[in-house]
Structures are given as C-alpha cells and as structure tokens.
Amino acid sequence: MVEGSPATSFILALNVLFFFGTVVTGGSTTQNLVDWGAKYGPYIAEGEIWRLFLPVLLHAGVFHLLANTFGLLIFGSMVEKIYRTRNFVAVYVAAGVMGNVVSFLAGPNPGVGASGAVFGIVGAFAVYLLLNRRMLGQLGSQQLTSVGVIVFINIVFGLASPGIDNAAHFGGLLAGALMAYFIAPRQKLVQLESPFSFGPPQVMMQPANVGTSRLVVALVIIGLIAVAITWYESQTYVTNIFGNKIPG
Numbered sequence: 001m002v003e004g005s006p007a008t009s010f011i012l013a014l015n016v017l018f019f020f021g022t023v024v025t026g027g028s029t030t031q032n033l034v035d036w037g038a039k040y041g042p043y044i045a046e047g048e049i050w051r052l053f054l055p056v057l058l059h060a061g062v063f064h065l066l067a068n069t070f071g072l073l074i075f076g077s078m079v080e081k082i083y084r085t086r087n088f089v090a091v092y093v094a095a096g097v098m099g100n101v102v103s104f105l106a107g108p109n110p111g112v113g114a115s116g117a118v119f120g121i122v123g124a125f126a127v128y129l130l131l132n133r134r135m136l137g138q139l140g141s142q143q144l145t146s147v148g149v150i151v152f153i154n155i156v157f158g159l160a161s162p163g164i165d166n167a168a169h170f171g172g173l174l175a176g177a178l179m180a181y182f183i184a185p186r187q188k189l190v191q192l193e194s195p196f197s198f199g200p201p202q203v204m205m206q207p208a209n210v211g212t213s214r215l216v217v218a219l220v221i222i223g224l225i226a227v228a229i230t231w232y233e234s235q236t237y238v239t240n241i242f243g244n245k246i247p248g
Contacts (some may be wrong), residue, residue, distance in 0.1 A: 005077035007085045011092065012072060015114060018057040023242050028060045030128035033112050039100045041108025044230070045237035045245040052230070058112035071118040079121045082128055082185060085177025088121070090215060091179045095120020095172040095220045101226045105233045108247050116168035119154075120176025122147060127180035135187040175222055181221070182218035183210050 018036070026032035034040050037054030059065040075211040080088040098224050099116020129136060129144040136143075151173070237245040 003133030008076035098175035099168035099172035106167035183222030
C-alpha cells in the first residue's frame, strides 16, 4: 500500500486484479480484452457507454501494466496528497473517461489502459505548480519544467511508436488540466500564532479550501464535453445489413 494515498493503492490493486482476470480467461488477446470491456467504437455507438470507463482498468500485457503502474506510483501518491483523496479520484476518473472519449473520436479500434488517467493526474500536477508558481519558488519551477519534459518525451515517443493511443493521452491530459483549473489547491501564507514565539513572525504555506461547488462545476463541464463528443461520433456510425454498427 502506498502510504498516505489510499485511492492510489486501491487503483493499483484493481489494475493488478483485472490484469490477472484477463490472464486466466484468455490473456491479452484483442477479443478477450473486448470481452472484458475494452474501448471499441462500434459497441460504444450501439450504446455500451461503460466501455468509456472500464478500459482504464485493463492492460495489454505485463509491460503495459508496469509502465502505467510506474507512472501512477510516481505521480498518483503525490497528486493525491496535494488534492486530497476525493478530488484525486475525481481527476483520475474524469481524465480516464475523457481519454477514452477522445480515443473513440479518433478511431474505432479497441483500446485499453490507464495511461489517459495517468496523463490526467500529470496534467493536474502541472496546473497546480503553475497556479502556485510564486509561492513554490524555484523548486516549483524546476518541477514544472521536469513535468513538461516528461510529457514532451512521452508525446514524441507515442507519435514515433505504433500501437500507442495518443488520442487517449491527449484527452486525459486536457481533462486533468481542466479539472485542476477549478479544484487545484491554492497555497497561501499563514502566520503561526504562539505565545512562545519571539522575534519575526513565523509563516508557513497552507492550501486554501476548495469548495465542493467547484468540483461539481468541473465534473459537469467534463461530463457535458464527453457526452457531446460521444453523441457526435456515434452519429457517424451506420447500421450494416446484419444490424451491427460500423464506421460510416
């Protein structure tokens, strides 16, 4: 378990559990992953909307699982501690779903993986650093630069490698950043009060409270965008002579 990050630990455990589930039922074949709930355009167009959620828990092989586990371990626990568990889960789910929505828009092929959600929490971390850059000083600037380099390298690697769902990465990154714009903690300086303090007052950084209303607004906006894109793309599918949806 990742200390102080219960949601990150739970997500990691779910990913491993679903991976072993796919292994014992046929492995990481395309058909088996589709049976488990992979994103697949024709089925989504037929109304299987849950295929925009479940792919976040599925992975096409050990390396795929390890790569997303590594990203989640690095950024998940850190972002969960900054945003608190409730908001972290909201960002992760919203980014994962939006990643699959944009992937659906980009093409009908099956897709799985938590990378859209992971990109989302990376985007949320970047926005937090950007909004608090004055308070965080040089360390924050260095972290923001590092995040930018990591995202750039992943984008270049994704564009240069076949089989990488770049649309899911892009959708997740944007959704995470948009969520963070509304709910990222804003750090402020507060003076420490103590009857035993002498000399100049001591101050520390403390995050300002983020109201639930901002989270609701962010989720509604993301939800409306996801519904609009899914509806639009579904309309481009036609029904063949066998009654199945196919790309138009």
